[in-house]
Amino acid sequence: TFYTNVSSVPPLHLLNATRSAWETFEKLAGCHAGNKTDGLSKLKQYFRRFGYISSASVANFTDDFDDVLESAISTYQKNFNLEVTGKLDAPTLQQIVKPRCGNPDMIDGASGMNAGRKLRAVAR
Amino acid sequence: YSFFPGKPQWPKRNRDLSYAFVPQNNLTDEVKQVFARAFARWAEVTPLNFTRSESLFRADIVIGFFSGDHGDGEPFDGPMGTLAHASSPPTGMFHLDGDEDWLISGEEMNRRILPVTSVVDLESVAVHEIGHLLGLGHSSVEDAIMYPAISGGHRKVELAKDDIEGIQHLYGDGGSSRRNETSGGAE
Numbered sequence A: 001t002f003y004t005n006v007s008s009v010p011p012l013h014l015l016n017a018t019r020s021a022w023e024t025f026e027k028l029a030g031c032h033a034g035n036k037t038d039g040l041s042k043l044k045q046y047f048r049r050f051g052y053i054s055s056a057s058v059a060n061f062t063d064d065f066d067d068v069l070e071s072a073i074s075t076y077q078k079n080f081n082l083e084v085t086g087k088l089d090a091p092t093l094q095q096i097v098k099p100r101c102g103n104p105d106m107i108d109g110a111s112g113m114n115a116g117r118k119l120r121a122v123a124r
Numbered sequence B: 001y002s003f004f005p006g007k008p009q010w011p012k013r014n015r016d017l018s019y020a021f022v023p024q025n026n027l028t029d030e031v032k033q034v035f036a037r038a039f040a041r042w043a044e045v046t047p048l049n050f051t052r053s054e055s056l057f058r059a060d061i062v063i064g065f066f067s068g069d070h071g072d073g074e075p076f077d078g079p080m081g082t083l084a085h086a087s088s089p090p091t092g093m094f095h096l097d098g099d100e101d102w103l104i105s106g107e108e109m110n111r112r113i114l115p116v117t118s119v120v121d122l123e124s125v126a127v128h129e130i131g132h133l134l135g136l137g138h139s140s141v142e143d144a145i146m147y148p149a150i151s152g153g154h155r156k157v158e159l160a161k162d163d164i165e166g167i168q169h170l171y172g173d174g175g176s177s178r179r180n181e182t183s184g185g186a187e
Helices: A011-016 A023-028 A040-049 A067-079 A090-096 B029-043 B122-134 B161-171 B176-183
Strands: B016-021 B049-052 B061-066 B084-086 B093-097 B101-103 B119-121
Touching: A023 A040, A023 A090, A040 A067, A067 A090, B016 B029, B029 B049, B029 B122, B084 B122, B093 B122, B119 B122, B122 B161
Parallel strands: B016 B049, B016 B061, B061 B093, B101 B119
Antiparallel strands: B084 B093
16 A cells, blocks of 8 residues: 555554564564573574575474574674673663565675674774 | 686676566566666676666566565565675576565655654665575675675665675676776775
């Protein structure tokens, strides 16, 4: 649907439209390495879709918070300028549920975003 | 800024690119104008020119709205989630999620409405996807057009320094800096 201005959007529609396709991920808050939680396999699929987990590395996604997921979260946090904790903390989940471009952030495990860059320091 | 692997770009002999809309979408001129504005933003800082074509087969870039599985292996997921995707040069495939609610007014949204809306500013998404069509990947710079995420209701259409540096690395500035100097408008 195309809206020519905001006032043409029906109010009820606005209220019903806040659900994100990925808002189920919000219940994963606080998960960390070693946990097994329903929904983690879907989160792994999300990370695979955007290039953070290679299709070759995992044949079947489980609900285990394993090393692969922890590494994917850390790389994602670097790319989005979040604190790198490797955990599903609130700022990371808030970023994950935001609508976004469908193109991957990483292709063949490489990224031109923060995670693919070396930090350089210059002594003065 | 970043590039696709191998830094693909449109060939030097093809600096005048044409774009066409999938006719089945029956888009109004008002909607098509949003894309024209988005293309113009990139044309301003590069030697590239963009013109609308009525021929789907002769166009360099094809734009269409699709729902769910639309045959390219990257199905859309309904409202919000993923909004659009585009190919690297020189493929020219630009797909938008037909299940989204798109705002085409070009106006900022009232901050009180922002938290409760999933209406997405079409021009913001179009400017971002055109960046992909021209060869840019995603950027970690939050103010950049090529930052991958955008919240419902937000409008971000101005190219940032990061976007301009990235695209001019691929195509040069097309004399845009000279134009600014002669017009005395450079700040």
